[in-house]
Amino acid sequence: MAQEKGLENSDIILGKDISNVRRGLAFFSVALIYFFYCYNFMVGTFIKPTMIGEAVNGGFGFTLKQSEEIFAVMSFGTIPGTFLFGMLSTRIGKKKTLIGIALLIALTTYIPLFSPTNVMLWKAARFCTGVVLGGVFGCAMPLIADMFPAKYRGKLAATLTALFSLAMIFGGKVYGALGDANWKILMYTAIIPPIVGAILAIIFVPDDTAYTKELLEKGKETGEKISYLGMYKGKYLWIGLGTILLSGANFTAYSAFSNNATTYLVTNIGMTAAIAGAIYSLQGIGQLVGYFVWGSIADKFGRKVPLIGMALSAVFVFIYTRLGGDNITGFYLMSVLIGFAVGYSGAWGAYYTELFPSKYRALSSGMSFNGGRIVSTFAIPAIAGTASGSLGMMPIFYIAVAVFVAGTVVWAILPETLKKNKE
Template sequence: METLSRAPATEIEVSSRFVRYATLGGTWGAWLFDALDATIFSFVILSISNTFGATLGQVVSIAAWFLLATGIGGLLLGNLADRIGRKRALLVSVLTYATGTLLCGFAHSVTELSVYRFAVGVGVGGLWSAAVALVGEVWPATSRAKAMALMQTGWSAGSLLAAIFAWTLLDASDPASWRHLFIVAAIPAYGVALLILVFVKESPVWLENREFLRNNKNKAGLLEIFKGDLRKTTLLALAISILGMYGYWIIMTFTPTYLQSVLHVRIDQAPVFLVWTGLGATLGYVLYGELAERVGRRQAFAAFFFGIALAIPVFAYGARMIPLQDGRLAWTTGNIAIIGVLSALLGFFTGYFSGFGAWYAELFPTSVRSTAAGFCFNFGRVSAIAGIKLVPMLIPVLGFTLTYCMASMTYLCAAALVFTLRETQGTQLTSGN
């Protein structure tokens, strides 16, 4: 039984080329700094531990709070985007994560830093919800997956920029240099907010649907995604996100620390991993979009999930095979190239992230599109808390390498689960769907 009356399937006038690319450019920039602010933390875990005299487990708890906040932000700001518009919610998200990141640079304790990273997480989670709904509704079905893939390259660009900032600003002789990283990372995001305010237009699909909702007693509430026919779709999409996020955040959170622990690289050398991972991911995002348009959303997801399940142990054991000199990695051109190739391979198969936006936008109706997409994507990220909290406990028992490789199992499960959801390739988004 339907629980939410739907607007008639009204054809919306196709957005102009300028509007489409302005939307893509604005969301790409917002997603870039979203990634920058989300990923810089992995470079400073040990530095923060030393500054505050905290254990690794205590500092990792900050990452857990961040991931919990992404789920809350995805749900609340996602619902806000369904109610007040995609553009306004986008602006709220950018300003939230920018301000939270800026404050991180002035934190005086682990507790205070946790609060600020929680705020960053709310903004990070909310941004994706609004962005995928906006891009999905502005771009036509024939090129929607490609547009989402291009938007997703903003994440790899942000990760790459985070690595460059870390490489430039972190100083092994200055234990407080991590503060500069947060401050510098926050400032450009305010400029992106201004560009969105000026150049990005509201979704015409949302505007058309808004008129319907004003005259319909059934408003799009937070719980609508768990009612009627939407319940099954929501839970299956959430399960796929959980499996995809669990492995990813273990990799992104612990790989710099893994390289420091196994190869004994310095804190200012570890960012090389993210540079190459970002380059590989950029290629993966683009090629995923092409593949999804050719073979469909489900087959593309399955291929990339299977690929990263293989890439994780290749990276972990490949890194261990590099010979050490005087107990640490010799920083030679050859060794950097080996780490680079392994990292790029790992990054390439994270290209599946460019598929969540198009698929989730096509699975849910306009009235709850941002709410549903934000909930499924970001509460998938919340599930990664379990992995992040579990890793420090398993390392003494299984060793860092085997613990790291266990992430592959979640990807194999995800590859099978994608076929439980319907294929949506070619779906037209109107005010009624």
């Protein structure tokens, strides 16, 4: 039994001697930061009605376009943030970087409160928040990979990924309870918790400073620096491009469908907004379940097996386009199934860290995941331009189907990593 336990812990890098309770509290600390990283993306949904409200009614007097621009720059900011904090974590460690990120999330989210009606301050602050948010995935996922054996990583990565769905549910409840009049309190719900997460991380997350220095020293001995240029060499260049294309296909296909689903149901099918919203909400529930199921499958059978979910996403979206307005039950069912299928990405946090040598963990997962945003940033507006005439949203959905299929092919070509870790 002792030998078996030793084998189980052989791939744990951080905190090999800490108790399971301490390890669980360390995971909770990282998960709390990750939850409010996800939650921060929803600040726009909460504040937008106040932003575009008239000043005489307590609003900021922004135009709808201005409000969209504020949160568009935030999304763009995640791209340079991935590079910046990825490199920083290779110098000072992932724990310290994640703690700094959590505190900066709180600070940059607070900045607009100094002058809420200043649109330029909002744009600058939300861009900075985006930069900071871009570093979370690349620090949180590798930390979990360093603290737990390979056989748990898929499920734990899926748990973190699933927090986005929970953050959506939580955010809706908070917004419903507080409303537009309490927009400042809503902002504080995105400001205070990351600080709490940072404090907990200081206390419970094992320090990786020594491990980080060890990797740097090894790099100096071999003349190889831990950098993106060093990571993308030989076969890893093609693996890196493959992961970016896979993430890009995910962001593009999922957004093309989800961003237009309710509009399609109302304008093309003729449903009421209430029914369309109810159908759409079931997608979130299905996705929450899918993250855990596909994450467990990835741990047991292989990191590539969930590509079945990506292929099924294409099938289910196509069936969705074939349903008529008299088949509301069918729409409910397909919405759940689409949500469940797109949970395929739940284990990517583990998969992307394992595809590259362990010394690049601080860089590989963040770039592999957020690098896909570069693809979707250009692809999604182009796809939106295909909606026209009597076909309405249908061309967008057909393109989403094709991109899901293309992503499945890319994933099939990438290597398997679970067997390698077991060996």
